[in-house]
Amino acid sequence: MTTISDRRTAGGVVRASDPDYDDARRVYNAMIDRRPAAIAYCRNSVDIQDALAEARRNGLAVAVRGGGHSGPGFGVVDDGMVIDLSPMSAIDVDADARIARAQGGVTLHELDAATGAHGLATPAGVVGSTGVGGLTLGGGHGYLSRKYGLTIDNLLSAEVVLADGRVVTASEDEHPDLFWAIRGGGGNFGIVTSFTLRLHPVSTVVCGPTAWPAAATGDVLRWYRDFLPAAPEDLYGFFVTMTVPPVAPFPEPFHLHKACAIVWCYTGDPADAGDALAPVRELSPAWDGTGEAPYPALQGMFDGLLPTGLQWYWRGDLFREIPDAAIDQHARFGELAPTPLSQMHIYPVDGAVHRVGTQDTAWAHRDVNFSQVIVGVDPDPANAPAISTWTKDYHDAVHPYSAGAAYVNFMMDEGQDRVRASYGANYDRLAAVKGEYDPDNTFRCNQNIRPA
Ligand SMILES: Cc1cc2nc3c(=O)[nH]c(=O)nc-3n(C[C@H](O)[C@H](O)[C@H](O)COP(=O)(O)OP(=O)(O)OC[C@H]3O[C@@H](n4cnc5c(N)ncnc54)[C@H](O)[C@@H]3O)c2cc1C
Structure with a gap:
């Protein structure tokens, strides 16, 4: 067969x-x-x-x-x-020029392996099976973003098949309006057959989770929101409310307990990581799973827990700050998570992300500090209503404290108002570029920008 x-x-x-x-x-x-x-x-x-x-x-x-x-x-x-596009999985790395060219169907796992072989990497997401295509076109953030920006901030050019079948290059010099739009505007403008990405030296990192019992969520999150934005850009950590998975390396006494965690990645000299993480250790984590690892190993750390075929329900939002009232809701809904894989993540999007202007790319939110996602997840379709309801209720409780917009890659199909809000002041220019490159809205299975 x-x-x-x-x-x-x-x-x-x-x-x-x-x-x-x-x-x-x-x-x-x-x-x-x-x-x-x-x-x-x-x-x-x-x-x-x-x-x-x-x-x-x-x-x-x-x-x-x-x-x-x-x-x-x-x-x-x-x-x-x-x-x-999955047959299009070739990657060329020019280590001297610090550039990778990845075809449109490449996964993060493939990209990190190819660039990691040269001690190089570009910012991307934290789960290896994610596609470079959708992640990059929506923006792309991960462990390297405080230091090196979003994935789109490292995109040098792209080859694009347009709705009328023409093949064009989009870069600062060729079709610059298209290049602007694909850096955050999703798959609205054409099919990207290859992404040319800038690479940075990243090899051994000090990384992994520190975790506390769920009862500490309020205190740890209050500390995190104040500590991280002031920390050096070599230090990245995303905050999680979770249930401890019943597998190694998580310690057995914590298995299936509700918890909060911060997953760290320190890209400076590993010898300095102890100092960088000292304030975390003062919070006496119940479990400290940090250690040295090659960067591609960190990128694959959660893949085994999240295989294809689970039920997922999503809600995202962007935040300038995390007020105490929002933290109270995180503590409450973290404890209410309906299934062991349901989680909430808060990713930092400051540092280098803020050094690009709001109108320099389609990703409008260069002034927010955190990108939050709530995911209800479970293998059993019978739990689909429970995970969806928890995700929506949780989102409703924290959304009032948000910047009023979400990262498009963390949204479900939530209607035009949410898409408009998420592109903010850049929406009208995106609609004009869409009108030029895809006037019939051929590419509409996405967070859709209607052609002007
Ligand atoms: C487990 C998990 C972890 C994640 N972690 C992160 C994270 O850490 N950081 C982050 O930024 N995001 C993260 N995401 C969100 C992720 O960025 C989006 O789900 C993204 O859309 C995935 O891209 P894909 O190519 O795999 O998806 P697809 O479903 O294949 O595509 C998503 C959208 O992009 C379009 N598209 C894809 N490839 C192309 C192409 N080559 N040309 C034109 N259009 C294309 C599709 O048409 C579709 O509209 C995560 C998602 C999951 C499920």
Whole structure:
């Protein structure tokens, strides 16, 4: 029988009558169950042009799938054409020039492995199976962002197949308006076949979680919100409310206990990490799992806990500050998490992220300090209502303290007002660029920007 791995090698189109159709239509979030008319495995821009032409001939909606991690499942569409980029997984690293060129279907795990072999890296997300495509086009933040910015702040150019089939380069010099828009504007403007990214020297880091019992959530979060923005940019830590997973390396006495944690990454000289983390140790964490590791190992640390096929429900928001009243809600909803994998994360987006202007890229929120995501997660579809309700209630309780906008990669399908709010002052310019490059809104399976 033909497998998805065969499809990646041979290309071609999977339809409902094919035996591998159910495998081919699956995305990371198992809450999404859509039945496309066709799934085209594209190996290059010619395959993409053919798939776009077939979609146009048959009046099919188009969904583009990179890593397939979108919460609302934008990588698959009912009765439409899925353009699957997973065969496009090549990466070229020019270590001397500190540049990587990654094709549109590359995952973070693949990118980190290729660049890590040269002691280099670019900022990206914290779970290796995420696609470089969707993550980069939405902005992209992770362990290196305080020091080196968002993923888009390291994007030097991209090759893009436009809705009319033309292949163009977007950079500061070529199609600069398109280059501006794809740095945060999502997949609205075309299909990116390759991303050229700036790399930085990153090899051994001091990293891992420090954790406290859930009862300490208020105190630890109050400390975190004051400590981290003032800490050196070599030190990154994201805050988590969680249930301790019942697996090593988490210590057995804590298994399945509700907790809060901060996951650290120190990119300075490992010899200095003790000083950088000394204030954390003064908070007497119940468990200190930090240690030295190659950066790509840190990037894969949580992959085993979050395999494809779980139910996910998402809500995101951006915050300038985290007032005490919001912290009270975090302490309350952390304890109420309905399933062991349901979590809340607060990621710092300061430091180098703030050194890019609000209008320099489509990512409008250079003045916020934290990007928060609440995820209800569970393997059992019977728990889908419980995880969705907890996520929405939690979000409703903390949203009033937010900057009124979210990071588009942390949103479900929440309507046009949320999309507009999330692009803020940049929305009108994005709509104008959309009108120029995709006037018929061919690329609309995304946080959609309507063509002006
Ligand atoms: C477990 C998990 C952890 C995460 N952690 C982080 C994190 O640390 N930091 C962070 O910033 N984000 C994080 N995210 C969010 C992530 O950035 C988004 O889910 C992102 O959309 C995933 O991209 P993808 O290519 O895997 O998804 P897909 O579902 O394939 O695509 C998402 C969107 O991007 C479009 N797209 C994808 N590739 C291309 C392309 N090459 N050309 C044009 N359009 C394209 C799709 O059409 C779709 O609209 C995480 C997500 C998950 C599930």
